[in-house]
Amino acid sequence: MKRAFSKLAFPKYTKPEVLTEIPGPKSRQLLKEMDLLQETRTINFFMNTAKSQGTYAVDADGNVILDVFGHIASLPLGYNHPAMAEAATKPEWLPFLLQRHALGVQPPEEWPRELRETLMRVSPKGFSEVMTTCGCGSSANENAFKAAFIWKRKRERHSAEPTREELLTCMRNEAPGSPQLSILSFEKSFHGRMLGCLSATRSKPIHKVDIPAFPWPVCRFPRLSYPLEEHQRENREEEDRCLTHVEDIVHSHPIPVAGIIVEPIMAEGGDHAATPYFYQQLRRIAANNGIAFIVDEVQTGCGATGRFWAHDYWQLDNPPDIVTFAKKMQVSGFYLKGEFRPAQTYRIYNTWMGDPLRMLQLHVITNVIEGENLLRRVSDTGSFLKMELERISQEYPFLVANVRGKGTFLAFDTPDGETRNQLLFEMRQKGVQIGGCGENTVRLRPPLIFDQQDANILLETLQTVLRKFKNHSVQHKSVPIK
Ligand SMILES: Cc1ncc(COP(=O)(O)O)c(C=O)c1O
Incomplete structure (x- = not known):
C-alpha cells in the first residue's frame, strides 16, 4: 500500500491538458454502462482518481482539469495531498x-x-x-x-x-x-x-x-x-x-x-x-x-x-x-x-x-x-480572484455581474440559466471545472490549496470563453442587476 501511495503523490500539474472533448469517449462509454444501473444525467466526467493531484482532476480519458468545483465544495485539500497520502500508510489507520x-x-x-x-x-x-x-x-x-x-x-x-x-x-x-x-x-x-x-x-x-x-x-x-x-x-x-x-x-x-x-x-x-x-x-x-x-x-x-x-x-x-x-x-x-x-x-x-x-x-x-496557513491563502487568493472578476465584470457587464462572496467562496451572475450552463460547458471543454447554483449563477468552490497561479488559469480561461460569447450568440442578453 505504501508504494501505491508514494506513486500517487508523484504527478504535478500546472495547467489543464485537454486531449478530448469532455466527457470523452471513455467517460461516455462508462456513462452508458452505468446508466443501465443508475441515473447518470448529472455526471460531468469519470475520474482517474489515482492520477489526479493537487487542484487538478484527471478524467478517464486522460484530460487534466483544473477543479474549481471540488466535488460540490467538499474537497478540502485537493487530490492526493502528500500529508493525507502519508497518513493513510500509517498502521494506526x-x-x-x-x-x-x-x-x-x-x-x-x-x-x-x-x-x-x-x-x-x-x-x-x-x-x-x-x-x-x-x-x-x-x-x-x-x-x-x-x-x-x-x-x-x-x-x-x-x-x-x-x-x-x-x-x-x-x-x-x-x-x-x-x-x-x-x-x-x-x-x-x-x-x-x-x-x-x-x-x-x-x-x-x-x-x-x-x-x-x-x-x-x-x-x-x-x-x-x-x-x-x-x-x-x-x-x-x-x-x-x-x-x-x-x-x-x-x-x-x-x-x-x-x-x-x-x-x-x-x-x-x-x-x-x-x-x-x-x-x-x-x-x-x-x-x-x-x-x-x-x-x-x-x-x-x-x-x-x-x-x-x-x-x-x-x-x-x-x-x-x-x-x-x-x-x-x-x-x-x-x-x-x-x-x-x-x-x-x-x-x-x-x-x-x-x-x-x-x-x-x-x-x-x-x-x-494550520501548518500551511491555508486560511491566509484562501483570503489572499480570494481577494485577488474577486478583484479580477470585478474587473472582468466591467469588461463584460452583459455577461458577468454581481460578483460576490468571501475568500474563494465566490460567485457571479450570468444573464440566464441557458447562458450559465453554456459557460460551464465551454469552461469544461477548456479544462476548467466550475459549478452553477440558483437560476443563473456561477459558483466557485475550489479546494483550500487553490492559489494565485490556479486563479490566473481560471481567469484566463474565463476571458477566452467570454470573448467567444461576446463574438457570438449571447451578446444581446444582459445580466439583471440586483
Ligand atoms: C448548506 C447545505 N446544507 C445541507 C446540504 C446537504 O448536504 P448533503 O448533500 O451532504 O446531504 C447542502 C448540500 O449541498 C448544503 O449546501
Whole structure:
C-alpha cells in the first residue's frame, strides 16, 4: 500500500491538458454502462482518481482539469495531498479501514481523543459539545432539528420527563406526544434532501415536488444590491423588512417555531448572503422567543470563506445554539450548546453515528490547514480572484455581474440559466471545472490549496470563453442587476 501511495503523490500539474472533448469517449462509454444501473444525467466526467493531484482532476480519458468545483465544495485539500497520502500508510489507520464501529455502543479507544483533537480543536466559539452523524449534510441538519424540538419541549415541560399521555400519543403520531412544532427557513435556502430537512429546503421545486412536507413557515431572505458599499441604505431597509417578516411569523404562525435555520451564504439557492446586521438580529429574535438559532455551515464551513466558520464574520455576542457541518469536514454533525443534549438516551442516535476513518482524515485536514496557513491563502487568493472578476465584470457587464462572496467562496451572475450552463460547458471543454447554483449563477468552490497561479488559469480561461460569447450568440442578453 505504501508504494501505491508514494506513486500517487508523484504527478504535478500546472495547467489543464485537454486531449478530448469532455466527457470523452471513455467517460461516455462508462456513462452508458452505468446508466443501465443508475441515473447518470448529472455526471460531468469519470475520474482517474489515482492520477489526479493537487487542484487538478484527471478524467478517464486522460484530460487534466483544473477543479474549481471540488466535488460540490467538499474537497478540502485537493487530490492526493502528500500529508493525507502519508497518513493513510500509517498502521494506526489500518483498523479503521478494516471495520467500522457502532460509535454509540463500542467506539474505539481513540475516539474521545479524536473528538477533542479534531472537531473540538476547530470548534466555533461558544461550544463545548459536538454530535457526529452519518456523513452527509442532510443527516447533520435532520438531527439538529430533532435536537431543537427535544430542547423546546423540555423547556415547555420545565425539564420534567415526558408524560404517559405523550408517550402513548406519539405512537399514533398525534399530539401532544408528536407536537406541532416547526423550523423556520428562508426562501431559496438549501438544507438537504432527507424527509425532514427537505421541508426546510426552498431552493428548487424539483427537490420537493411529490414528497409530503411539514407545513413549516418560510420567510423572505434579503436580496441585496451590489456593490454593497453603494447601496447601504436600501440594503438595510431590505434587511429590516425581512426581519419584520421573521418576527411576524414567530409571533403568529399557527405551528410554534422551535428553530430558525440559516446558511451564512445561501449557496445552492444562488450564493446570496445578508450583512452581519441581519444575522445579529436573527440571533436576537431567536433568543428572545425561546427558539434555537441553527447555522447551517455544511457548505461554508472548513475554511473556504477565509475563516474556518463563515458565521465568524457576523461577530455575534451570543453564539448560535447549533452549527451543522459536513462536506469539506469529511465527517458530518453539529456543535451544540450543552442544554441541547437530550436528557434521555437513544434520542439522537443511529448505528454508525460517524466514521473514525473520516475523522482521521479530518485530523490531517486540520493539521494541514494550520501548518500551511491555508486560511491566509484562501483570503489572499480570494481577494485577488474577486478583484479580477470585478474587473472582468466591467469588461463584460452583459455577461458577468454581481460578483460576490468571501475568500474563494465566490460567485457571479450570468444573464440566464441557458447562458450559465453554456459557460460551464465551454469552461469544461477548456479544462476548467466550475459549478452553477440558483437560476443563473456561477459558483466557485475550489479546494483550500487553490492559489494565485490556479486563479490566473481560471481567469484566463474565463476571458477566452467570454470573448467567444461576446463574438457570438449571447451578446444581446444582459445580466439583471440586483
Ligand atoms: C448548506 C447545505 N446544507 C445541507 C446540504 C446537504 O448536504 P448533503 O448533500 O451532504 O446531504 C447542502 C448540500 O449541498 C448544503 O449546501
